[in-house]
Amino acid sequence: xxxxxxxxxxxxxxVVAAVTAYSQWAKVRVDRRHGIGEHEMSMSRFGLxxxxxxxAAKDALISQYRERIDELxxxxxAIRAERNHLLEEVERLKDLVxxxxxxxxxxxxxx
Amino acid sequence: xxxxxxxxxxxxxxxxxxxxxxxxxxxxxSFSFLQTHRPGSFISPHSLWDRYTVALxxxxxxxxxVAAVACVFKRSQIELITLPLLIGVLAADALLxxxxxxxxPHVFLVLASMLFVTARYNVLxxxxxxxxxxxxxxxx
Numbered sequence: 001x002x003x004x005x006x007x008x009x010x011x012x013x014x015v016v017a018a019v020t021a022y023s024q025w026a027k028v029r030v031d032r033r034h035g036i037g038e039h040e041m042s043m044s045r046f047g048l049x050x051x052x053x054x055x056a057a058k059d060a061l062i063s064q065y066r067e068r069i070d071e072l073x074x075x076x077x078a079i080r081a082e083r084n085h086l087l088e089e090v091e092r093l094k095d096l097v098x099x100x101x102x103x104x105x106x107x108x109x110x111x
Numbered sequence: 112x113x114x115x116x117x118x119x120x121x122x123x124x125x126x127x128x129x130x131x132x133x134x135x136x137x138x139x140x141s142f143s144f145l146q147t148h149r150p151g152s153f154i155s156p157h158s159l160w161d162r163y164t165v166a167l168x169x170x171x172x173x174x175x176x177v178a179a180v181a182c183v184f185k186r187s188q189i190e191l192i193t194l195p196l197l198i199g200v201l202a203a204d205a206l207l208x209x210x211x212x213x214x215x216p217h218v219f220l221v222l223a224s225m226l227f228v229t230a231r232y233n234v235l236x237x238x239x240x241x242x243x244x245x246x247x248x249x250x251x
Contacts, residue, residue, distance in 0.1 A: 002210050003160065003210050003211060005210065006206045006207050006209065006210025006211065007160065007163070007207065007210070009203075009206045009210075010167070010202070010203030010206045010207050011203070013199050013202040013203045013206065014203050016199060017195050017196050017198060017199020017200065017202070018196065018199065020195035020199070021192055021193070021195040021199075024191055024192050025192045027239070028188045028191060028192060031188070031239065031242070031243065032188075034246065035246065036239075036242050036243060036246050037188075038185060038186060038187060038188060040242045040245065040246060041187050041188065041238055041239065041242050043242070043245065044238055044241040044242040044244075044245050053245055053248075054244075054245060054248050057248045057249045058248070
């Protein structure tokens with residue numbers, strides 16, 4: 001009885017191992033398709049290189065975002081200046097319309 | 112000459128690491144293969160159970176050999192695929208030996224080998240996860 005139990009347990013262990021190995025194989029295939037090969041594995045194995053790569057990538061990302069923020073700030077300043085200019089223009093046109101209206105009223109009164 | 116206060120990696124660290132691991136796999140392979148050297152193992156197995164035990168030992172030996180070759184040729188992804196199989200075969204071997212013989216030194220030896228392989232498997236899985244993370248960070 002014990003022997004049969006041990007045999008059944010060993011077969012189960014083998015089946016679980018086969019399923020795990022298949023899933024690992026699938027994962028490795030997906031990794032390779034995404035460009036993660038032996039070189040990337042060995043790069044990430046010893047902490048320092050991977051840390052340096054991550055830090056370099058982080059610095060590059062931060063500088064890229066800073067540049068983009070500066071560009072957006074400049075755009076925002078330009079838009080604000082244009083808005084102020086347009087508001088001034090509207091005020092000037094309003095004044096002009098009022099003065100013309102006044103002048104028209106005067107002319108009508110004289111006539 | 113480096114100015115580091117401590118040597119972060121000893122000389123030939125990677126070579127010794129890989130060589131030692133390959134030797135361990137080879138030892139495991141030969142150990143499994145020696146399990147087949149019983150009277151009548153190949154020529155006239157007495158029962159289905161005998162055949163199953165011999166097949167298991169041969170499979171374990173072959174898988175450990177593949178792992179050793181992968182280790183020597185720096186193919187950690189192939190090692191990652193073979194290790195679950197090796198763990199499974201060792202677990203099956205330990206169960207069979209424990210069921211047939213009881214808690215003998217053989218069983219503890221197989222369990223110790225299984226723990227060594229499991230530790231290595233976990234290290235490789237962590238390495239795989241870290242490689243994915245580094246790749247994701249690099250790609251932004």
